[in-house]
């Protein structure tokens with residue numbers, strides 16, 4: 001059999017707790033398979049189960065519970081009454097754009113003077129910048145609200161304060177050692193920060209009549225309908241809100257103050273539901289966990305996006321070919337809406353993304369949607385040409401071609417023609433294809449030289465999912481060769497002098513080779529539960545869709561089953577084959593037998609295993625398969641399709 005790198009199969013421990021599974025199946029009136037999945041995913045508490053299977057608006061936490069939210073909402077309310085000028089400072093990604101749109105729409109709903117500013121990806125980079133703060137001040141901004149950024153901008157916030165502005169920071173990113181001295185900070189995850197306790201930026205204002213009138217001081221945790229005092233002596237119950245999720249909470253709390261009532265009235269309620277659709281888009285696009293409160297935001301937000309899209313969203317749904325859908329999945333946002341909005345940010349036009357999200361004018365919406373669609377096409381062709389150039393360079397630098405699997409431990413590529421807006425996506429594709437960390441450095445357009453006249457390039461780095469390898473740590477080890485770097489375990493950015501690239505290429509490869517355990521092979525595959533194929537009947541699989549929308553930390557269920565036999569030789573599925581060679585199909589179709597029953601398994605992109613499966617069939621070898629189960633409804637008949645995800649020879 002061919003030597004095939006295999007992933008390690010990992011299982012959640014919970015699915016062995018049979019009594020608990022039985023009890024849950026009975027209590028929630030759900031099939032055993034679904035109960036097992038919920039237990040495997042740690043969703044067991046009755047309220048968690050109810051929220052997970054049937055997420056409702058009342059499952060959202062009361063907005064005033066979010067630290068700083070009540071204070072910021074009251075400040076906004078007072079500033080609106082005083083006729084102040086607002087500026088919203090956002091970000092060029094989808095989360096930043098939707099967060100900006102939410103607060104801008106709100107302020108305009110209340111008739112306030114409000115502008116927005118989205119930094120330019122190329123010139124400004126991410127986050128609040130001093131020059132932009134000065135510019136907004138010159139243009140008359142009196143209240144500065146940051147969304148999806150600002151929590152690390154200690155100096156810039158200080159500057160805005162010195163210029164006399166009221167500063168409200170709303171963010172969800174990791175803070176630095178110190179928090180900015182803003183007038184209010186709204187953030188779901190600062191409880192353990194040393195600057196949190198006793199910090200007035202999180203405390204409600206004395207002038208907050210709404211809170212005084214309506215808050216229930218001793219409302220129990222289960223009392224989800226009551227307005228709650230901010231609870232500052234324990235963490236907010238869900239720390240993984242997106243930037244748009246935070247902005248949504250703030251806009252909702254501001255609505256309460258505008259009417260001094262819990263019931264905000266028809267007009268503001270319609271706004272809140274539309275803001276929820278934007279929060280859902282930001283939440284999916286920012287790849288935060290689709291669990292707990294985020295699950296409610298996305299589930300309900302997608303529902304209202306279908307039911308009542310804004311003028312701009314309707315136009316965007318149409319160009320994305322989604323308008324006729326009965327229902328939206330998280331992937332529709334991730335793969336169709338998100339890229340179109342993101343393309344605007346990547347190609348230095350992010351403000352058109354926000355313009356589309358806030359417009360009320362049908363003609364303008366159509367034009368903007370068409371324009372974003374065009375930008376996305378440009379982005380795709382840039383991405384294709386960059387990927388081709390990168391593949392060529394791999395051959396030139398490493399002397400290997402695309403099909404060769406014996407590559408170095410990491411790829412470091414650089415070019416003068418690469419657009420900074422797409423190097424991150426391409427690095428991600430290379431990392432996936434070659435299964436090693438990949439860094440793409442763009443030397444063009446930076447125009448930047450340091451004091452010694454050296455040219456500085458900007459790089460985007462991507463790691464490999466599920467490998468345990470930490471990209472940021474690896475870059476830290478090479479810090480002497482870098483001008484700067486930042487990021488996380490899986491994705492990072494860096495700046496490097498052109499003359500250091502050669503040395504860095506070798507140093508980085510060495511660090512990676514040391515850090516990546518060769519035993520780890522292709523990384524881990526997390527399997528929900530082991531099931532017999534016979535258990536996955538159409539009605540059971542239909543119930544599994546109650547776990548949707550699937551996405552980050554809430555993937556489509558992945559099962560495995562052991563010791564199945566092929567009942568016939570593997571077959572090519574469809575006509576697609578590699579390089580026109582019919583003996584190398586792209587997809588396969590397998591037939592397996594378990595407990596006397598025969599099942600069809602679709603094996604997309606498993607063409608390279610053709611020889612292995614042939615041998616497995618001929619030698620009557622038992623295999624374990626990891627798979628997902630999908631409903632296939634065709635001309636009135638419903639059956640279950642099994643999709644192969646991974647396989648291994650049974651022990």
Ligand SMILES: [Mn+2]
Nearest residue numbers: 095148243286
């Ligand atoms: Mn964000």
